[in-house]
Amino acid sequence: MAIEHKTRTQLVAEAIREKILTGEIKAGDPLRQAALAAELNVSRIPVREALLQLEAEGLVNFEAHKGATATELSASQIDEIFDLRALLEAELLSHSIGGLTDQDLIDAELILTELESAMDAGDTHLATGDLNSRFHGKLYSRAQRPQTRELVDMYSKNSERYVRMHILLAGGLTTAPEEHRTLLAHCRAKDTHKACEFLKSHILGAKDDIKKLLLKIEDEKR
Amino acid sequence: MAIEHKTRTQLVAEAIREKILTGEIKAGDPLRQAALAAELNVSRIPVREALLQLEAEGLVNFEAHKGATATELSASQIDEIFDLRALLEAELLSHSIGGLTDQDLIDAELILTELESAMDAGDTHLATGDLNSRFHGKLYSRAQRPQTRELVDMYSKNSERYVRMHILLAGGLTTAPEEHRTLLAHCRAKDTHKACEFLKSHILGAKDDIKKLLLKIEDEKR
DNA sequence: CTTGGGTATAATGTATGCTAAATGCAATGT
């Protein structure tokens, strides 16, 4: 395997992205170029370029001459993003489900088992982040829709911090873990329609939970 | 209206975008930072930042240490993009159609009239670019789905150059202009289902035309 | 006390120049 040279810009982008996703940088916080540059021991140029990338990912807003801030998603924006996710992920799944091999399904089940034991161990961070997206990703892996996939990944990443926040504040996932089992079963049965509809309601269900919480928080601000 | 100060980066981005959309820069062409900087009388920094933005828009590929190239869309990528557009634009329309006012519909019709006279005058550039997107935009204007809208605009822009290319090579639009009238009628009737289905087939029809041409070109390369 | 304008300051935007990586070519050895 070839070693890869990461540019400073890429490293900086990863660092800032992580800060935003973990909540170290909260929504609305201003991102000062000079401060970040000093902290990461680089000049402002790679910081600026990283911020531009993150803007494309929807994690920061970049306003000319005013600087960057971590994006603050309103309840209505969350609403829209999850609607988009439902739409796009169902589309992906419908294109992928026919091509899923037995091995793919076994792999997905293994990830699910890991996910469940992570949940039992109380590691919601791992369960909702990496493992969750790996499970969904496995189901979409045969879609051969790279651009759609990219969009889906982007929006997943973008909503991840809100899912995490929800877990913190609500004290756990409300979406039942057995939903994943059901989804997997539909995929096994190659029942595209049922699988997609179930996936949509799975995503929209998560949305409703998060939105409720967010609306409450928005209210409390007044 | 507030006057707005455009940064060099924005100006450069617009300039390069235009070059790509008009075909002055062809798909696959390398974009040399120094050359662009010299041509536009700026330093390489705004050029770099503009290229990063354009990468987010999908118009260029940016590879570390190798430079940027105008994205080259294969037939299968075109396929996927138009599928996405059909999906997303139908979604937008479904959210917008109920909110469309009489005035909106009149405005849309006016744009359509302009579009038709531009077509009669042989100005396909204007008809397919600005006027076409303004017509569709008017129909989506009440959707209150800013993120979806942004995606749709991005993909429209991205496919525009292929539509133009198609017109050049095929000697005209194959999609009948009266399709727009039909779509408008469905919107007037507030028939969401019919309007969305019609819109989808409208977009997918355009896709097929362009894909055919693209496949032919790809074949001819061998 | 409020409002308007001008200046100070802090932040972003951009130019210049240096560093480092990738590519092509030539020289050397097999």
Next chain:
DNA sequence: ACATTGCATTTAGCATACATTATACCCAAG
């Protein structure tokens, strides 16, 4: 003749330095 290594050239990446813009503050006028 071919592969391989090293060098030279080109191009991108980045740091430093300077220019420009926005904002906050102060002072003066109403």
